[in-house]
Amino acid sequence: MTTPFSLDNDTAYQQWRSQKLSHYPIDFIGLFVDITDPHHLSDKEQAQIQYNIDRLNFCFYRVQNAFNNKATIHALGLQLGLKNLDHNLCADEDKLTSIEVCTHTNQHNYIPYSTRQLSWHSDGYYNDDNKQIRGILLHCNRPAKNGGISYIMDSEIAYILLRDHNPDCIRALEHPEAFTIPDNELNGEVIRAEISAAVFSLDEQQQLHMRYSARKRHIIWRDDPDTQEAVNMLNALWSEGSPYIVSHKLQAGEGVFCNNSLHRRSNFEDWEESAKKRLLYRGRYFDRIRIEN
Numbered sequence: 001m002t003t004p005f006s007l008d009n010d011t012a013y014q015q016w017r018s019q020k021l022s023h024y025p026i027d028f029i030g031l032f033v034d035i036t037d038p039h040h041l042s043d044k045e046q047a048q049i050q051y052n053i054d055r056l057n058f059c060f061y062r063v064q065n066a067f068n069n070k071a072t073i074h075a076l077g078l079q080l081g082l083k084n085l086d087h088n089l090c091a092d093e094d095k096l097t098s099i100e101v102c103t104h105t106n107q108h109n110y111i112p113y114s115t116r117q118l119s120w121h122s123d124g125y126y127n128d129d130n131k132q133i134r135g136i137l138l139h140c141n142r143p144a145k146n147g148g149i150s151y152i153m154d155s156e157i158a159y160i161l162l163r164d165h166n167p168d169c170i171r172a173l174e175h176p177e178a179f180t181i182p183d184n185e186l187n188g189e190v191i192r193a194e195i196s197a198a199v200f201s202l203d204e205q206q207q208l209h210m211r212y213s214a215r216k217r218h219i220i221w222r223d224d225p226d227t228q229e230a231v232n233m234l235n236a237l238w239s240e241g242s243p244y245i246v247s248h249k250l251q252a253g254e255g256v257f258c259n260n261s262l263h264r265r266s267n268f269e270d271w272e273e274s275a276k277k278r279l280l281y282r283g284r285y286f287d288r289i290r291i292e293n
């Protein structure tokens with residue numbers, strides 16, 4: 001099978017690359033899909049979503065107030081082919097995660113549940129190989145008073161930038177021990193064993209999958225010059241900014257879904273009143289987005 005992700009096939013890569021980059025700078029028209037009834041996507045809405053997923057691997061949406069709830073996420077997810085939810089440590093009973101400022105009993109005080117910024121990452125990069133997150137749906141129920149802006153970039157763009165810079169960076173990040181995450185201990189008990197993995201890999205459908213975190217702590221990069229060069233290049237990209245990055249502060253009833261694209265969140269100031277405090281719902285899925293007609 002011909003894949004643009006083979007370093008031995010530059011022709012396939014160049015074709016795919018020019019097609020991909022033809023969508024940049026991003027045309028914001030259609031980037032946001034106004035969904036009338038999230039329980040029944042219209043043909044036009046489906047087409048808009050498909051267009052965004054094909055070109056960007058992510059898509060923003062907006063629903064009316066009446067649909068600003070968890071049922072919307074479950075309904076949308078099913079129509080997007082997002083069916084197998086990961087039940088992560090902090091998930092609610094319905095496997096969606098409520099992202100709000102809180103402390104979880106007997107759990108770490110993870111950054112997502114604080115007002116602090118979240119650096120660039122893909123979700124579940126520390127998961128076992130057979131529990132990789134392929135799709136994410138993030139829905140804003142209530143925005144923060146200030147800040148809490150979402151930033152997103154297609155992982156395939158990261159691949160292109162690195163490969164154009166130096167194909168050896170790709171080779172290094174395809175190494176099965178490109179990074180190591182030490183075990184996760186809680187109250188003296190190991191709740192997740194140490195894991196090593198490749199940043200870039202292909203799934204059974206030859207789709208690119210990226211596992212990444214820009215965190216400096218709790219991630220050990222392979223000690224080799226090409227890996228270091230790749231990591232440095234990505235760090236420079238995050239600090240310098242890029243026209244390939246889309247940023248948006250999700251408002252109540254707005255959301256974004258993606259094929260586990262790279263993303264981050266800025267820090268924020270929350271509301272005083274508990275009923276107004278920032279609340280987002282997130283679903284992490286073992287499926288990529290595939291629109292069900």
Ligand SMILES: [Fe+2]
Pocket residue numbers: 121122123263
């Ligand atoms: Fe995330």
